[in-house]
Amino acid sequence: MAGSMMTQLTHLFSYYNLLLLLEGFAATFVLSAIGCLAGFVSGFVVAVLRITRSRAMAPVRIVVFAYCLVFRRVPFLVTLMLVFFATQSLNANLSTFSVALISVCLIASAYLGEIVRSGLESIHVNQWEAASTLNFSYLETLRYVIVPQAWRVIVPPTFGFFVMFIKDTALASQIGVMELTSAGKVLSNKGFSATLVYGAILVLYFLMSYPLSRFGKRMEKKLAATRNR
Amino acid sequence: MTLQFGPILEQWPYLLGGAWLSLQIAVLAFGFGMFIGLVCASILRYGPAFLRRVVRAYVTFATNTPQLVQIFFLFFGLPEIGVTLSPYTAVLIGATFNAGAYLCEIQRAGFESVRWAEIEAAEVLGFSTPQIVRHVIFPHVMKVMFPPLSNQFIVMTLGTSMASIFGVEELTGRTSNIASQTYLSVEAFSVAALMYIGITILATFALAMFGRHVCRAKIKVF
Numbered sequence: 001m002a003g004s005m006m007t008q009l010t011h012l013f014s015y016y017n018l019l020l021l022l023e024g025f026a027a028t029f030v031l032s033a034i035g036c037l038a039g040f041v042s043g044f045v046v047a048v049l050r051i052t053r054s055r056a057m058a059p060v061r062i063v064v065f066a067y068c069l070v071f072r073r074v075p076f077l078v079t080l081m082l083v084f085f086a087t088q089s090l091n092a093n094l095s096t097f098s099v100a101l102i103s104v105c106l107i108a109s110a111y112l113g114e115i116v117r118s119g120l121e122s123i124h125v126n127q128w129e130a131a132s133t134l135n136f137s138y139l140e141t142l143r144y145v146i147v148p149q150a151w152r153v154i155v156p157p158t159f160g161f162f163v164m165f166i167k168d169t170a171l172a173s174q175i176g177v178m179e180l181t182s183a184g185k186v187l188s189n190k191g192f193s194a195t196l197v198y199g200a201i202l203v204l205y206f207l208m209s210y211p212l213s214r215f216g217k218r219m220e221k222k223l224a225a226t227r228n229r
Numbered sequence: 230m231t232l233q234f235g236p237i238l239e240q241w242p243y244l245l246g247g248a249w250l251s252l253q254i255a256v257l258a259f260g261f262g263m264f265i266g267l268v269c270a271s272i273l274r275y276g277p278a279f280l281r282r283v284v285r286a287y288v289t290f291a292t293n294t295p296q297l298v299q300i301f302f303l304f305f306g307l308p309e310i311g312v313t314l315s316p317y318t319a320v321l322i323g324a325t326f327n328a329g330a331y332l333c334e335i336q337r338a339g340f341e342s343v344r345w346a347e348i349e350a351a352e353v354l355g356f357s358t359p360q361i362v363r364h365v366i367f368p369h370v371m372k373v374m375f376p377p378l379s380n381q382f383i384v385m386t387l388g389t390s391m392a393s394i395f396g397v398e399e400l401t402g403r404t405s406n407i408a409s410q411t412y413l414s415v416e417a418f419s420v421a422a423l424m425y426i427g428i429t430i431l432a433t434f435a436l437a438m439f440g441r442h443v444c445r446a447k448i449k450v451f
Contacts, residue, residue, distance in 0.1 A: 073383075073429040074422040075390035077401055082422060085414035167295035174394060181298055194305035202294045202302060209293040 005196065012192055012200065024183030025204055027097070031104055031179060032166040032208075039108020039165075040158070046113030048142065051120050064113070071110035076168050079103045084175050100172040107168075111161055119154035120146055152223035159216025166209045180204055236411045237420050247403035248424055252432075254399065255386040258321060262328025262385075269333035274340050284333070291330035297391055299323045304395055316395040324388060331381055339374035340366075368445070375446035379436035383429050390425075400424060 011017075049057070049064045071079065083103040087094050094102075123146050131141040173181035184201040188194045269284045276284070291299070300323035307314060314322065343366055351365045393402035404421040408414040440446040 070422070070426060073387070073426045075387040075401065075425060077390040077393070078404075078418055078422050078425060081401075081405075082415065082418045085408075085418060089415055163293065167293075167297075170295035170297040171391070173297075181295070181301070184298065184301065188305060193309055195302070195307075195309050198298055198302040198306055201298050205294045205298060206290065210289070213293060 005193065008193055008196055012187070012196060017187060020183050020186060021180070021200070021204065024178060024180040025208070027177065027179040028166070028169055028181075028205075029208065031097075031100060031169045031172060031177070032162070034101060035104035035108045035165060035169070036162050038105045039112045040116075042105070042109035043112025043114075043116050046109055047116035047120055050113070050117050068110045068113050071107050072114060076103070076107060077171050077174060079107055080171060080175055096172075096176045097178075099175060100169070100177045104165075104169065104172075108161075108165060112158065115157045115161060116150075116154055118157075119150040122153045123149050155223055156216065156220040159212065159219060163209050163213045163216065166212070167205065170205070232416055233413055234416050234420065237407060237413060237416050240407055243407070244400065244403055244420065244424060247398060247400035248428055250397070251386065251389045251392075251399040251401075252428065254317075254321060254324065254389045254392060254397075255382065258324035258328050258389075259332075259382050259385055261321075261325040262332045265325065265329030266332030266334075266336050269329065270336035270340055273333070273337050288330045288333055291327055292334070296323055296327045296388060297394070299326060300391065300395065316392070316397045320389075320392040320395055320397055324385065324391075327388075328381070328385055332378070335374055335377045335381060336370075338377075339370040342373045343369050371444040372446045375436075375440040375444045376448055379433065379440060379448075382436065383432060386429055386432060387425065 046064050046068065049060055050068070052061060074082075080100065080103045083106070084096070084099050087099055087102075120142075127145055127149070128141060131145045136145065169179060170181040172179055173185065176182070180201055184197050188197045269288065272280045272284050300319055303323055304314060304316065304319040307319075347365055347369070348361055351361045356364065389399055390401040392399050393405060396402070398406070400421055404417050408417040411417065437448045440448045
């Protein structure tokens with residue numbers, strides 16, 4: 001058993017298999033990186049729209065609220081399937097990778113929108129009032145008063161979400177995106193031992209998400225220290 | 230493109246059964262996960278250094294690798310050493326393994342929020358250890374832990390959709406069945422999405438009520 005494992009191990013790390021794993025790793029990385037960055041930017045927009053107060057923005061607020069509600073309460077797999085079949089029936093000729101990318105962005109901006117909003121709302125109303133007394137415009141208030149203070153509330157859960165997100169992209173294998181999990185499936189279909197292959201895949205995921213979660217923990221400590229000043 | 234919801238809605242008892250199964254998996258995994266988390270969190274607080282290191286390794290590993298691949302590992306890897314799991318058990322074990330780590334972190338943070346001074350004060354007042362646990366630690370810990378716990382339950386309920394990949398016929402699995410029978414994929418999955426939204430909103434409300442009245446946690450539902 002152990003001997004066959006060793007021979008399999010040397011076969012597993014042959015050139016083409018390594019290339020496959022590397023491609024899968026890159027796809028997972030790109031998928032999560034784009035999802036996180038695009039999601040953070042649009043999540044910020046979502047959050048800013050949600051904390052507006054004016055009556056004219058009420059319909060926008062309702063739409064954005066519903067968007068956050070829906071995409072945070074539908075499983076990632078179902079969102080993937082929905083986007084997949086919806087783009088198919090609209091005859092949009094998209095690759096599975098772009099389908100995954102769309103759903104990833106949709107979900108990330110809903111979750112991060114919620115995270116950023118809770119951060120922005122943690123800043124006391126007095127700050128808004130003080131800024132408007134000093135004749136700051138809405139965007140100036142956000143840029144110079146609110147965001148610098150809300151930052152330390154926003155960052156820790158954002159990193160938590162990023163780590164969760166890398167793991168969620170594994171579900172994209174289900175619609176046929178060639179990422180890390182699918183690479184594992186291909187290799188195990190080639191006849192390699194499933195223990196070995198999925199063990200290797202688990203290690204690769206760990207290598208991707210562990211540095212990020214360590215970095216997040218460090219940021220959290222740093223920000224918490226300044227908060228208690 | 231015209232949407233036809235009729236044929237999907239005709240099968241609502243089938244879908245509702247799937248939703249019940251999803252909820253069942255989530256509740257079971259949550260229950261077992263709570264137990265594992267409690268043991269691990271106690272070890273982190275009171276256990277010897279060696280066990281603490283083991284628990285920390287477990288938590289780091291489980292929270293940094295995808296649940297899907299963990300279940301793949303269990304489902305396809307374990308038969309090689311002679312342990313064959315049914316899809317349902319594999320999914321349940323995977324979900325429990327994952328939930329245990331997260332719930333350990335939540336409970337650890339909850340325990341840490343109890344200051345030693347509180348326990349010492351209770352000792353001074355003549356409380357016995359079980360009384361301290363019942364009247365000082367438990368109410369405090371539950372109040373702190375309840376919001377992240379209910380959040381984790383919702384996340385896990387959504388996570389059960391993974392079970393469909395292994396052939397467990399819960400809500401997502403049954404939806405794909407209906408989708409492949411009727412060719413109405415978009416409609417079927419929209420109905421499933423709405424059902425998931427309904428389930429999680431109901432669960433949020435129920436948990437919020439429970440938390441407010443039993444644990445006296447301050448919970449905003451939305």
